[in-house]
Amino acid sequence: MSITNNYELYKVFYWAAKTGSLSQAAKALYITQPSVSHAIKQLEDSFGITLFYRTSRGVSLTQEGSLLYSYVEQSQIFIALAEEKMAALKNLDSGELRIGGSDSLFKHFLLPYLEEYHRKYPGIRLHLNHGTTPEVITFLKEGRIDLGVVRLPIVDPQLEVRESIQLQDCFVAGERYAELRDKTLSLPELMEYPVILFSRNSRARMTITELFQSYGHKLKPEIEVGSVDLLIEFARRGLGISYVTREFVSQELDNGSLFEIKLDVDIPPSHLGTMTMRNMPLTSAATRFLEMV
Amino acid sequence: MSITNNYELYKVFYWAAKTGSLSQAAKALYITQPSVSHAIKQLEDSFGITLFYRTSRGVSLTQEGSLLYSYVEQSQIFIALAEEKMAALKNLDSGELRIGGSDSLFKHFLLPYLEEYHRKYPGIRLHLNHGTTPEVITFLKEGRIDLGVVRLPIVDPQLEVRESIQLQDCFVAGERYAELRDKTLSLPELMEYPVILFSRNSRARMTITELFQSYGHKLKPEIEVGSVDLLIEFARRGLGISYVTREFVSQELDNGSLFEIKLDVDIPPSHLGTMTMRNMPLTSAATRFLEMV
DNA sequence: TGTTTGTTATAGACATGGTCTATATCTCCT
């Protein structure tokens, strides 16, 4: 343990030494001169060493006082830096924000938010970790990210989930299958065409597979690809019918390079949400981001 | 000024982070766990930032807490070093002692004390500054030495003088003037012989010059030398009669290589003393040395 | 030389706030 039981004394000492005057130190510390005088005396008594020469023009350090000052000064400098840093963190002038999610969500959903956030808080360093939903959950639990953006539902008592916008998945095709443009297909009819699915174990793929299963069908994709962009590109080139999120292909639907295939069953909408660790405090940076989304 | 008005909080934070437990921090700081809990909350509130994750197994730093810790740790290390240093100074395990005086006093009077002091407190660095009495006084006033050892009297209200041992100056000669061994000389008779004096404006020389003057004589030395050793050596070789301090030639008087010349007037004894600045605190090292002398 | 203006030191009153005890709450582990 320490000799003095009050580190405040070092602050007073620091200012007294720095200003060379107990009165000035008192001003700087917003206390009265007798308080400073008293504090210095306490410090001196605790060491049994005189730290200042007192004159009628102020105080000056003794040999020993100078030695003490050289250490205390460093200490105070670090404290000052620490407080600066904390203030910067609070003001979102610095810090970092680590987000987990899939690449497609980053690109099609989060990008505008990320841009706005970065514009508003250029001091915050953004870290994006892509992964599947279970991977993102693992990242969260390991403390490697501050928040995750995934498709719902997520059922995990350790996680706090905030529902965000709703997405509608659908099947789309390009010019090659123009004959289907105004038709309404049943699931078996659809299955006669080559279906393109996301290759990885994504929540979207699980959803559609389960939908088919609930009607007694087994959906086998003709083609599996590794990114949403490829799903879109393959459909446009007529390689098959892709299962995509409608909101992510709005541009292609508008300009006609893709069209949605109507089905005689409803594909349930999926919800997007953010998740964070329950009972774990968030950084200011993360809190602010969640407010935006 | 600082954000927090109590640097104590950093100490608590430091220990909480270091031990990873509020309870353990409380033990280390000899306070109770609720106090620590309260202190941490204060710190967090002052920043508006959560610093710890609380679990039922203790606490761990948040991202921001870690950042704060990296600064606070440095600060605390410097404080610990400072307290160590102060303790060492107090124990006389380190520090320095700066003494001013004439070379002859160092050699003939102070040497045994210095040796003992150095043996007892090997951590204290000794600085010896030689000079005449007025120079030593200047050194003192400029703060370049802690204490001076000089011949008295010294009259200076700024100085605090402690009388030490008494010295007796006298004239001595060697074999060459053996005829004077049992005689008692008057001042005019002495003046017929070549007199060797210290060249510099020393107090000893002033004293003897004034003594002659008070009897209406003007003492003109045949030879002037720059050190007490030369005064002795010249007298032994028969170059003249040296005015020296009896205590400094006791060895030569004992072995007969020099003898004292008796005079029909008394040379007033001179006192040796230590002087320090009045109203200026002394270092522990200096205080201890003064106690020894 | 007395006066003013600055400094630090001292004394004593007061009230802030840090610390305590007691208790609650929660998690993990047996």
Next chain:
DNA sequence: AGGAGATATAGACCATGTCTATAACAAACA
């Protein structure tokens, strides 16, 4: 289910840090 051990909360108390008032002193100044 219960125990052990962690942190959080509430409220009381009193230590101590701060204040006001004043003294003492030195330097600058008129």
